[in-house]
Amino acid sequence: MPLALIPSPPEGVWHLGFIPIRAYALCFIVAIAAGIWISDRRWRARGGEPGTISDIAIPGVVFGLIGARLYHVITDWQIYFGPRAIKEPYRALFIWEGGATSGRRSCCSWGRSCTSG
Numbered sequence: 001m002p003l004a005l006i007p008s009p010p011e012g013v014w015h016l017g018f019i020p021i022r023a024y025a026l027c028f029i030v031a032i033a034a035g036i037w038i039s040d041r042r043w044r045a046r047g048g049e050p051g052t053i054s055d056i057a058i059p060g061v062v063f064g065l066i067g068a069r070l071y072h073v074i075t076d077w078q079i080y081f082g083p084r085a086i087k088e089p090y091r092a093l094f095i096w097e098g099g100a101t102s103g104r105r106s107c108c109s110w111g112r113s114c115t116s117g
Contacts, residue, residue: 032061035057039057040053072099
C-alpha cells in the first residue's frame with residue numbers, strides 16, 4: 001500500500017444508538033475544529049484578542065455550508081425541479097444529502113482567483 005494512501009472505512013455510517021454518525025461529516029467537523037484552533041493560536045501569537053477567530057469562523061462555517069448547498073442546487077437544479085426531476089423539490093433544503101464539496105471547492109477556487117493578483 002502506498003504511504004500517502006488513506007483507505008476509506010468499510011462503512012461510511014456508524015450508529016451510536018439511534019443517532020447515525022457519518023464519516024464524511026466527522027471529517028468536516030474535525031477539519032473545521034482544527035482550522036479554528038490553529039488560526040486562533042496564530043492570531044493570539046501575533047497579539048490578537050482571544051476568541052476573535054471563533055467569532056468569525058462560526059457564522060462563516062454556517063453560511064459556507066448554506067452557500068455550498070445553494071451552489072449545488074443551482075448547478076444541479078434538474079435533480080429537484082422540472083418535469084424530469086428525480087427528487088421532490090423540498091429535498092433541495094436537505095444539506096445532509098450532499099453538495100457541500102462541490103460548492104466548497106468552487107467557492108475556494110473563486111476566492112483564490114479573486115485574491116491572487
